[in-house]
Amino acid sequence: MKLYNELAEWWPWMSPHTEYEEEASLYLDIIQRYHPDVxxxxxxxxxxxxxxxxxxRHFAMVLSDLSREMLEVSRRLNPECEHIQGDMRNIDAGSTFDLVFIHDAITYFTATSDLLAVMQNAKKHLNKKGILFIMTDQFTETFRPETSHGGIDKDGRGFRYLEWTDDKDPEDFVTETEYLYIMKNEKGEIFRESDSSISGLFSMDTWEKLLAEAGFKTTFERIHYTTETGIYYGMIAEQLSAE
Ligand SMILES: C[S@@+](CC[C@H](N)C(=O)[O-])C[C@H]1O[C@@H](n2cnc3c(N)ncnc32)[C@H](O)[C@@H]1O
Known part of the structure; x- marks a missing residue:
């Protein structure tokens, strides 16, 4: 997507970190219930x-992403964290951890073989008692077509977007999202761009089976955001060998 490459500098105007405070605290509650000592x-x-x-604020974090431009944005927000560039299917962070966290980025995989590769790679990065927490955007059981908009003004610049997610063919395992962006730079000049993405749509049963194949036992935890009306679940994956 253009948003994660040539338009990445606009990310803090499209999706400011202040909009993540509630979700991060809901994820932290779940993580700490399953592993109180990350x-x-x-x-x-x-x-x-x-x-x-x-x-x-609660544990040290190594941050990884495919996009050099997005890592640059994150480095400005999280200068104390180590950042490494790579694909989550095969990145080697060179160490093991108490937690591997995967947020919405995993939603872009449209093949179960890719999801399995990510899960296996996560397992390689876990300490014996370490857990994997996956927060995909959608499951077949919970998906609803959705239209949203947002963006903010800050430091003399502005960004607004319209996002439309639909499922053109209910028989396949993907959904389609179209974006329109309007950007205003410091001189007040207006630019417009469009973007699109394809996301995977798999059942909870498929996720659970893939996680089992990668060596995990899965628990689905319902997430109640005050700002969202949809139904969301996080997946806590505990290593079978740690039992
Ligand atoms: C919506 S952003 C993630 C935002 C993040 N959850 C946050 O808290 O700011 C999605 C990210 O997924 C990354 N991404 C997509 N495919 C990837 C892959 N195969 N491996 C690693 N990162 C990937 C993109 O580069 C992009 O930065």
Whole structure:
């Protein structure tokens, strides 16, 4: 997506980190219930580092992402965290952790073989009692077509977007999202861009089976955001070998 590459500098205007405070605290509650003593965490697909901005207050975090530009945005917000560039299917962070956290970035995989590769790579990065927490955007059971908009003004610049997610073919395992962006720079000049993305749509049963194949036992935890009306679940994956 253009948003994670040539338009990445606009990310803090599209999705400011202040909008992540509630979700980060809901994720932290769940993480601490399953592993009260997380000291070192690794995030795959950490993007602008917005969740990490809140989570890093509770444990040290290494942040990883495919996009060099998004890592640059995150470095400005989280200068104390180590940042590494790579694909979550095969990145090697060179260490093991108490927690691997994957937020919405995993939603972009449209093949179960890719999801399995991510889960296996997460397992390689876990200490014996370490846990994997995945917060995908959607499951077949909970998906609803959605239209949203947002963006803010800050430091003399502005960004607004319209986002439309639909499922053109209910028989396939993907959803389609179209974006329109309007940007205003410091001189007041207006630019417009469009963007699009494809996301995977898999059942909770499929996720659970893939996680089992990668060596995890899964618990689905319902997440109640005050700002969202949809139904969301996080997946806590505990290593079978740690039992
Ligand atoms: C919506 S952003 C993540 C925002 C993040 N949850 C936060 O708290 O700021 C999605 C990110 O996924 C990253 N991404 C997409 N595919 C990836 C892959 N295969 N491996 C690693 N990162 C990936 C993109 O570069 C992008 O930065």
């Amino acid at each position: 000291k070192q965490a690794l995030e795959f697909g950490s993007g602008g580092g917005s969740n990490a901005y809140y989570l890093k």
